[in-house]
Amino acid sequence: MAPQKTIPPAAWAGLFTMGGLWGCSFLSVAILIRELPVFWIVAGRVSIAALVLWSYVLIKGFPLPAFSRYLWRFILVGCLTSAVPFLLISWAQHHIPSGLAGILNASTAIFGVLFAALIFADEKLGLRKGTGVLLGVMGIVIIIGLEALRSFDLTSLGQLAMIGATMCYGLSNCVGRILLSDLRPEVAAAGMLAGASLFALPAAFLVDGPPPLALLPETWGALLYLAVMSTSLTYIIYYKVIQLAGAGNTSLTTLIVAPVSIALGALVLGESLSLQAYLGFGLIALGLLVIDGRVLSRLRGQNPA
Known part of the structure; x- marks a missing residue:
């Protein structure tokens, strides 16, 4: 297998920009759920x-x-890739802090690797990736906690909804590769968002009725930020970074999202997270670094494969 691409400065700038934009999205959702039903947030x-x-x-x-x-x-x-995970995230944030949602979102790349190994013959898991996936799953279990799963309250359901969203993201990468790989990425992304709209708009009318329009300015601002900055702009940056640094390097942006969401949740919303949330994120981050392979390879003085 070819070695990982090096990351040029322009790609690093794109990675940190995406991480910041996506990290802020959890704060935006936390603002939106105060006034908007979850289906209309997604629509x-x-x-x-x-x-x-x-x-x-x-x-x-x-x-x-x-x-x-x-x-x-x-x-x-x-x-x-959009409608279902956005719905799950919006519902989850009614029951868990935005910073915790950002931490659990980091498992997206873990599930992406796992689904790719199950679906594609050329994406074998292997020892290194398998170890990374196992570390990531252990991190998820630590964050949620076995006791929370046994109690099965709304907090644990909110965490499971976030995991469901990340599983959708991971699976959508594989399905998109099968069904849309012959299209230019920007066109595929625009088509996916249009397809998501064809589902989300009727569903919102059916479940929540007409959209509430008498919203606070901060709610409108959060919605526009979420749609334009955290969705449209990040898609454009995402594909530019893939061209510069490759898909594997681009997945590292999930390591930036969580710290941004944690910081904003604490500074703006006054959130505080448990020690097990930070320990779990540490394991997920370690799992992603093991999957990426560069850190281990540099320790051994080899090129990552």
């Missing part, structure tokens, strides 16, 4: 983001696909 986020990203695609003049052929693919992948 607003994906529909506004779809409009912004399609505008970018049209301005750049990227070739467009035959929509009759790709419509069901956009809806399926859009639900997996």
Whole structure:
């Protein structure tokens, strides 16, 4: 297997920008759930983001696909990568702190590696990746706690909802690779958000009725930030960083998201997290570094494979 790409300065800038933007998204959701039902949070986020990203695609003049052929693919992948995980995250944050949601979000890359190994013949788990996945799962178990699972209260359900969201993210990467790999990434992302909107908007009307529009300015600001900055802009940056540094390096941004979400939760919302949450995040972060391979390889004086 080819060695990992080195990360140029422009890619590092993109990684930290994405980490910051995504890390702030958990604070935005915490603000939104004070006034908006979760289905309208999701519907607003994906529909506004779809409009912004399609505008970018049209301005750049990227070739467009035959929509009759790709419509069901956009809806399926859009639900997996956006609508369902966004819904789970918004519901989860009614019951757990935003910083804890950011920590659990770091397991996205763990599940991505696991699902890829199960689905693709060229993505074997191997000893190193298997060890990283095991460390990540141990971190999740420590964060949630066996006692919480036995009690099965709303807090534990909120944590499980976050894990469900990260599993959706991990699986959606594989499904998108199968169904949308022949499209330009920006077009695929715009199509996925449009597909997510086709699911989320009717679902929001059905479950929560017409959208509440008499919202506080901070709520509108949080929604626009979530849609434009944390969704549309991060998609654009994400694919630029992949071009510069490769998909494996890009997954390291999850290590930046959690500290940002923890800091904002503490400074803005007055949250405090348990010691086991930090210990669990440490294991998840260690698992991601083991999967990445560079730290171990440098210790051995070898190139990561």
